[in-house]
Amino acid sequence: MGKVFLFGIDGAPPELIFGKWLEDLPNIKKLMGKGAYAKINSAIPPSTIVAWNSMISGKDTSEIGIFSYTKNKEGRLVNSNDIKCRLMWDILDRAGKRSIVLYVPLTYPVKQINGCMVSGFMTPGIDSNCVYPERLRDKIKSLGNADIFFDVAVGLAGHKGLDIDTLIKKTYEMTDMQIELLKDLLVKEEWDFFMAVMIGTDRLQHMLWRHFDETHRRFIKDSPHKNALKDYYAYLDKRLGEVLEMLDDDTGVIVTSDHGMIKQEGKININNWLIDQGYLKLKKEITEKTRFSADLVDMDHTIAYGGGAYNARVYINKEKVGEDYERIKKEIADKLKEIPDDKGNPIDTKIYFSEDIYKDDSDPECPDLTIYFDDLRWASNPDLGQEGLYSWKTALGADSAGHSRQGSFVICNGGVLNKGDIGEIEIKQVAPTILKILDVEIPDDIEVEPIEVV
Ligand SMILES: [Zn+2]
Structure with a gap:
């Protein structure tokens, strides 16, 4: 009877994570050395709200029923009620398993699942239907500035309106609050499946790319922020390390992104x-x-x-x-x-x-x-x-970078084989892989196979 802990890093590009920044990310490097890692082919399109939901359903964009942030016909933003397929916690509920689901894009409004749910990006505010059970609301308020708990700014692309110093400061502040709640629930709650998605990387990447990539056509030479993105990744890796210390080796660990990132011409x-x-x-x-x-x-x-x-x-x-x-x-x-x-x-x-x-x-x-x-x-x-x-x-x-087709995926522990670099996987394969580690029957309507490491 395994458990699975999934740590999502929104938009982490394999070229940087597995490549030139790896030495600055000792905890991710350690996981790669223990298990298997791959480039993960995102959904079409590689949009945050589509891709995460494809990962935790094993379904394509059309089966999820979400194609973009807005419903063209109705002229409104999409929300969790628009999702047509079953997600991981729905499947696990039926199998009597308990899920803790934190900050997953498009979980607002939250569902009353067997476990806990705190919504993520696209949550309108702390007083909305963003927590289950209700007691988590006061907990979040006690952690700091709840206005930036779910995202660095309100709106679909509020981060684009912040100056860089403010954006960086708010990203760290948000991350610290999110990790605090994560650690708290990790020890206080019973769970079989635990998932948390960090959106800070995406926010910084969109805005900071031209500060460090000298091949960018709008590269800012000698920018004071030239190391800011790498520093944030190193910080996130350090915080991830603290969380990993709290898990035993029987728990399957997945660190993954939903898409990658690429400089924008x-x-x-x-x-x-x-x-x-x-x-x-x-x-x-x-x-x-x-x-x-x-x-x-x-x-x-x-x-x-x-x-x-x-x-x-x-x-x-x-x-x-x-x-x-x-x-x-x-x-x-x-x-x-x-x-x-x-x-x-x-x-x-x-x-x-x-x-x-x-x-x-x-x-x-x-x-x-x-x-x-x-x-x-x-x-x-x-x-x-x-x-x-x-x-x-x-x-x-x-912005100076956009979403690319391939993200980063690492899996280890919980009986996962030590296969090292396994090339490429499809984002839909993550769902049946999680179910397999949890020893839960994979529903017939999930047609993709688990990754060959379990
Ligand atoms: Zn993005």
Whole structure:
């Protein structure tokens, strides 16, 4: 009867974690030496809320039912009630196992599970439905500034509005509070499965990349923050070490990210491009920079419109194109592939057709095309009123790195074999792997196999 402890590090890139920063991360290095590690292929798209939920369900994006942060049709943010599939704690509840679930993206509003749940990123505030059981609310308030307990700033991308010094300070403050509660529940609660996701790495990476990566086109030479990201990783590793001391060797340990991170060359104004190409018509011309909304679109004269923050998404107006759907989709995909960078050089753009990547693409929220411009080195900017095809910031602000396809995954203890580098795994494989360690039957509807280390 095993136990599993999963420590999530949002967006940890294998190039840095397993590569040039490894010597500064002695605890992660130790785990790698004891068990197995891999690059973890993220969900499509490699979006935080999609990827974590794919990891703990064994399901693809369409089965989860979450394609992006907003429901286009309803114009509202998604929340945990929109998730269509069973998650790890639902499966474990039925098997009589107890879960402690901390700060997992898109767990707001929380569910009354067999165990404890504290929601994460996208929680509106400490007085919302963010804790179960209720007694955890006062505990969180006692830890410090509860306004930044769930994220460094409110909103989807509030971190982009903070100056760097404030961002760094708040990230440490948030992390300390989150680790404090984690350690407290680790010893005080009974559990079979314990999961906590640290979002601080993602927040810092988006903003700090150009401070340390000298190949970045907007690199800041001699930045006072050039070591800030590495220092934070070293700090997180140290705090992880304290937590690992509290576990025995029978407990399976997983340290994993949901996606990786990659320097951002710039953003491609997807909706500007669709307007220029004659696929998108707005109700009226927009010259001020404006967040895209489907309300602004003249649907009677529109063939396709776009979205996305790092990956781009194209939605085809199926009512309008009718039987021409397949032809138009291919035509748009072919043209998108030809978009060069801002200097006219060809780029390595990947395009996914919904029917090729999703089990069920009938959801009206499911994009017809998902586009990784230059394998995600170029981001997507859906804002309207942009000048030309390229931009550096959106209405939400600027950042200097975006999400990449592969994150970092380490597993050891709890009977896991010492296999070292096992290459690549799929994010969906984590769920059945956890169940196997816990000796819980893997439900038939999880079709992927556990990783071959258990
Ligand atoms: Zn991110």
